[in-house]
Amino acid sequence: MLRLGKKVIVLDGAMGTQLEDMGLEGCPEDFNITASEKIKAIHRSYSAADIILTNTFGLNKIKYRGAFSIEEVALRAIENARAAKKSVFFNIGPTGAMLKPLGTLLFDGAYSAFAELAEITKDLVDGYFVETFSDLYEAKACVLALKEHADKPIYVTMTFDSSCRTLTGSTPEIVANTLEGLGVDALGVNCSLGPKEMESVVKRLLAATDLPVIVEPNRGLPKLQNGKTVYELGAEEFGYYIGKFVEMGVSVVGGCCGTTPEFINAISKYSQREVVPRTVVKKTAVNSATKLVEIDGVKICGERLNPTGKKKLKEALINGDYDYLVDEAVRQQEAGADILDVNVGIPKIDEPRVMAEVLQRVQEYSDLPLQIDSSDRDAIEAGARCYNGIPIINSVNGEESVMERVFPIAKKYGAVVLGLTMDDNGVPKTAEERFDIAKRIIERAQSYGIPRHKIMIDTLVLTASAEQKLVTETVKALRLVKALGVKTALGVSNVSFGLPNRGLLNKTFLTMAMTCGLNMPILNPLDGEMTGAVRAFAVLSGEDENSEKYIDIYRDFTPAAANSTLAAKGEDKSAATLYDCVKKGVKGRAAELCEAELLRTEPMVLVNEVLIKALDEVGKLYDSGKLFLPQLVSSAEAAKAAFEVIGKRLPKEGSGNGLIILATVKGDVHDIGKNIVKVVLESHGFSVLDLGKDVPPEKVVEAYQKNKPLAVGLSALMTTTVKSMEETIKALRAAGCTSNIFVGGAVLNSEIAREIGADYYTKDALEFVKVLQTIKRQV
């Protein structure tokens, strides 16, 4: 009888090592059928263990290349494991393929491989043992598949390296927070390291979760002898370390690569021992695959990925131009956001699909944890499902029907839920009434199995212009709610709506709220005054120890720079004019000086007399080998920043030099060259539609037909992808493309360019611009 978490459970040892000793070589899973007696004998040799794992580590439709069907092998494997007359857990290993965007496997592809296993085995095993996973996202796919297709205990172990990270960069805390959120029964670490090297991972897991922790080390670190992997650690020493782990509070112990029955016999004495109790302080924490943010002190949630009142963002969502959203996410991260709110709610949009797509795109670039902001149940679920980590769901309120819709999703995906203190009757006036709703939300959440630390409360900000007397109620409610032991959030900038100098009110209100226990202001991080107030508060509240972060940010502060929205950290201060800024590549100041210049100079004069001239000089220096790519790029970025400022002043039509479509062709993922071209083109006043990388010909054609650009620029780095470039050009010509087609990239030259039907080969970004300018003059 297994009593997980109460009594120590002992697992079996390695299968591969035993197969090797028996001289069995080939597909290990097939031996379940072709050498079933031997497999049974191995299982029996581990009879000192409490759980026997089936010999199915490589059995999934993505990895398995054996001679039988998945079902045949799975069934025989279970039968073989039963021979040991112990609890049998079905062993599941990773697919061996990396999930997108790190590889090519889709999340749903991984999911279906694991779901197939669950369907075959759900009534035949005592549980599932998911092990040696190195990618948190794949582990999530597996856990969801097992939960949705079977109803048995799920144990999951992941592999960490000696720096306590998984292959894809997740720490023990991130693994624990995510797997615990997904509702596994036990979690831990296996393979790759020996018991001694595993100690710090084990300690960190034990501190991060109150779930039972599993430890399954290799037999020490392997040595290579005559091309063979050899393990040398003795069973007694192995047992000594396992004993230490048991004393630390580990619940499940076993052996991975290199361990034999001797090792399991050496640790079998721990079986049925009382698990050593430990206290774990539960934290409100959200995480991406590589970053965990504990909601404590004050954490900034960036609010800019929200189409409300933002025309450009709305357009971007309608057109599927997610690049715009990625840029907005990156800008907020650069400005100091800790978490990003994502809202894609506009009329007539397929919100679940767009939510999933946007979350996936954003998490490809930004490692900040995300907050799914929607009132559409399906959009919330689509987002929570595809998110690689633990998100915040924004939001529920005191309405029964809303909680009924959202809590089951939050529970299933382990999300933190933001609860708004309002209900069917609207926002109550007094702090006490809002406190009551908060209490109700927390209680209802608990009835769904969502613990208190997974709830945050928003006591709701009303505008000072309309409801002046209620502003203090919001703040007072924060204090009351804190007594419930939950973290708090507020959308602070609502307070100033309808009043002049909104920034001043926002900042003042933010400070009031932080003093009363606000943990997560939802605000615009690009507003330096607001993020500044948060940083200052962290100093004054003692959170920012020794004011280290504050000093780091404001080290170069001068009162003159105070109005600048971008912290011009470390930028060259000798750049006193716009011309110098562009020449020297001082981006932050370029925008600022451009604003100032526009007060006395006509936009087009500024473009022709300053920006173009500066860029020309940079170009000449670059051509003559006196200035190099890094400076060229920073000059281009400075000019682009200035152009953006000017662009706002110019009438829409005829402002630009023309549209250029850029793409790295299908099959190629190198896009740094293309991105440099983009910045340089933009710096010269061209507008660019960037289709990204690995772009199929159809997509280029579609963009061409829709936009009829001045030119199409295609990039390829490899000889293999030049073919795909040729196909793209053919497709464009077939569609009647009359625009100039430019090609570039490491393997190209003008000869190849001619052969594949391009109009121009340009060796670098600057030449691209020069040719374009010549073309424009001729038109």
Place this chain on the structure above:
Amino acid sequence: MNSFDLQPLIHTYLGYKGVKPDERVDRLILSCLEELEKIQGFRYHYKIFEDIPAFLQKEPYLSFLTGCSAVILCVCTLGAEVDRKIKYLQRADMQKSLIFDACASAYLERRADNFEAGLGKNLTYRFCPGYGGSDISDIGYIFDLLKPEKIGITLLESNLMLPMKSMAGVIGVGKTAKKTCGNCFNFSACEYRKEGTTCYGSEKK
């Protein structure tokens, strides 16, 4: 690893044809290397083959491997986080992304060299399919033989590897061949030489 040792190679990658960059770029290089150290997850995977695998039984590999008693096939990577950082920087700060990218390439090169130094003395330099007239699709054979998926590398149909900061190579055993211009099969076509530098990099001689 000493960051200063890597600088000449990074300068080469950034296109400084033997000229020393200004101080600001060098400062940025140092800070990029510092960040890189924190997020990189260098992994190296290799196998020694006593019999030269079939796909190497052709030029230019054969001349490269003449006199070798065995061959090592290897793959290595800096891991997914480095790729993501570069992607992020391309949005946040193009100049820094360029420098970070060059730092990562140089760093990977050096870590692989250091690892190989531990494999024995009598080795050739690491030759990567795709260079010197060899067929880049030969990387597929290396993947079949090594299964480097376990260290997180995926080979795309176009023979590119993900993460991008990954390398695959062939090393001859039992013959010393240092990376010099003389024994390189890209000798005649080399872009670096035209500009008076070398790919294995140093300041202008």
